[in-house]
Amino acid sequence: MNNTVLLGGILVLAIGTFSLRLAGPLLRTRFELPERAQQVMSVAAVVLLAALVATAALTDGQTHAGIARPAGVLVGGVLAWRKTPFVLVVVAAAVTAAGLRLLGVP
Amino acid sequence: MLRDIALVCLADGVVGVSYGAISVGGGLQFWVPVALSLLVFAGASQFLFVGIVAAGGSPVAATVAGLLVNTRHVAFGLAVSDVIGGGWRRLPGSHLMTDETVAFAIGQDDLRQKRAAYWVCGIGIFIFWNLGVVIGAAAGTVIADTDVFGLDAAFPAVLLALVLPALRDRSTRTAALIGSVVALAATPFLPAGLPVLLALVGLVFYRSGKPVAALEAAR
Numbered sequence: 001m002n003n004t005v006l007l008g009g010i011l012v013l014a015i016g017t018f019s020l021r022l023a024g025p026l027l028r029t030r031f032e033l034p035e036r037a038q039q040v041m042s043v044a045a046v047v048l049l050a051a052l053v054a055t056a057a058l059t060d061g062q063t064h065a066g067i068a069r070p071a072g073v074l075v076g077g078v079l080a081w082r083k084t085p086f087v088l089v090v091v092a093a094a095v096t097a098a099g100l101r102l103l104g105v106p
Numbered sequence: 107m108l109r110d111i112a113l114v115c116l117a118d119g120v121v122g123v124s125y126g127a128i129s130v131g132g133g134l135q136f137w138v139p140v141a142l143s144l145l146v147f148a149g150a151s152q153f154l155f156v157g158i159v160a161a162g163g164s165p166v167a168a169t170v171a172g173l174l175v176n177t178r179h180v181a182f183g184l185a186v187s188d189v190i191g192g193g194w195r196r197l198p199g200s201h202l203m204t205d206e207t208v209a210f211a212i213g214q215d216d217l218r219q220k221r222a223a224y225w226v227c228g229i230g231i232f233i234f235w236n237l238g239v240v241i242g243a244a245a246g247t248v249i250a251d252t253d254v255f256g257l258d259a260a261f262p263a264v265l266l267a268l269v270l271p272a273l274r275d276r277s278t279r280t281a282a283l284i285g286s287v288v289a290l291a292a293t294p295f296l297p298a299g300l301p302v303l304l305a306l307v308g309l310v311f312y313r314s315g316k317p318v319a320a321l322e323a324a325r
Contacts, residue, residue, distance in 0.1 A: 006138065009165030013155060013172045014145035020176050021200040024183015025190050042212065043281055043312050045185035046272045048178050049209055049265050050282035051289035051305030057262040059293045065258075072259025073266065080267035086110040090117070093263030097256030 066106035072097030107214075107223060114206055114264055115230040117257060118149075122238025123245070124252040125153060130243045132160030143239040147201060147232065151175040154298060175299035181306065182208045189220045202228030209268035277313050284308040 033041070057073040058065055076093030080086075122143065129139035134156060142152045151172035158168035182203055189211045190199035202225070211224040252258065273279045285308025292301040 003135075005165050006159065007141075009155075009159075009169040010138070010141050010145065013142070013151065013169045016169075016173045017146050017148055017151065017176045017179070018201060020173070021179045021183055021203045022196065023180045024185070025187040025196040025200055028184060028187035029192060029196075040309060040312065041181070041184045042272075043278050044181045044306060044309055045208055045212060046269050046278055047282045047285040047305050047308045048181055048302060049205065049212075049269045050273070051286045051302045051308075052178075052205060053262045053266045053269070054286035055289050055293055055301060056265075057259070058290060061298075062294050068256075069253075069259045069262075072256055073262045076259070076263030077266050077270075080263070080270050086267055087113055089267045090113060090260050090264055094256035094260040097259035098254060099256075101254065101256070 068097045068100035068105050071100055071105075107210075107219075108226070111210065111223070111227045111230055114210075114227065115234040117260055117264070118206070118231050119234035119238035120255070121149065121252055121257055121261075122235045123242035124257075125149070125156075126239040126242025126244070127246060128153075128242075129156040129160065130246055132156060134160055136243050139239050139243050140236075143236050146172070147235070148172075148176050148179075148204065149235070150298075171297065171299070174297060177299060178302055179203055186211055186220075186224065188217065189224045191221065199224075199228070202232060204228070204231060205265060206231060206268075209265050212272060213268040277311075281308040281310075281312040284311050 053073070057070050060066070060069075072093040072095075075096045076089045079092055080089045084092075125143075126139050130136060138159075139152070139156060142155060146152055146155075154175055155168040155172045158171060159165055183200065186203070186208055187196075190196055190203075207224050207228040210227045211220045214220045214223050269282075273282055285305030288307055289301040289305040292304050296304075
């Protein structure tokens with residue numbers, strides 16, 4: 001592997017990612033957004049995070065993620081919905097998935 | 107809140123160890139995963155990048171794929187710019203922007219708490235993630251597969267727990283549900299990163315009014 005090409009790729013990805021991250025804060029200081037648009041921005045972040053949860057829980061690459069992982073996330077989700085402390089939610093999700101795998105569930 | 111953030115930092119650190127080990131185990135030199143973690147600092151795109159390069163793919167393809175996965179940060183930046191603050195803070199604040207920091211900030215009630223959550227979580231994850239990657243890359247193949255510990259289920263659960271309060275609002279929930287269904291439906295057909303972006307069409311169902319303008323701005 002050519003190290004120069006590899007380093008170039010890493011630097012472009014780094015600069016590109018930083019620019020994508022900085023774009024929002026820069027745009028927002030240039031233009032004053034109306035109240036409603038600001039509200040929609042917050043909802044947009046929630047929609048993106050929810051879609052991340054759905055795809056991370058149910059898919060792996062371009063196929064489905066098996067049973068153990070969605071089951072773990074579901075257990076965590078139900079506990080969170082019932083206002084269980086955050087730490088328990090996270091641990092329960094991990095333990096459920098790990099336990100099912102230990103039993104041979106994919 | 108501090109305890110919750112500490113837990114997520116720790117989990118991120120363990121995934122970092124695994125990422126470092128996978129990269130070196132895949133034949134990459136020590137500096138590759140370490141440089142990616144410090145300079146790019148975005149887990150999903152880093153896994154994708156080393157996955158493509160370690161499999162013999164071109165660094166150009168790996169870079170494009172990584173950038174595609176990271177496009178969602180534009181919308182995140184628009185949502186949390188007040189939380190990050192103005193002036194010089196925008197530079198480090200932007201670099202620390204991750205799914206977890208944004209979710210923690212959104213989960214707080216007032217701006218002061220949002221700020222504290224964002225910065226503490228961002229700095230904490232940055233330290234733990236990079237430390238983990240260095241340890242993993244140095245140790246080689248110690249923990250190659252964190253799925254054994256169920257960490258692949260823990261991360262979606264973290265984000266879900268943090269966005270749930272926002273989902274109690276009916277209109278937001280509708281938008282999020284429709285967006286998630288669209289993203290899931292698109293996953294088999296599109297490269298990584300695009301399906302999640304497509305979820306933004308869910309915003310059209312966020313009340314009535316002018317969601318189209320918001321979509322333009324979030325792009």
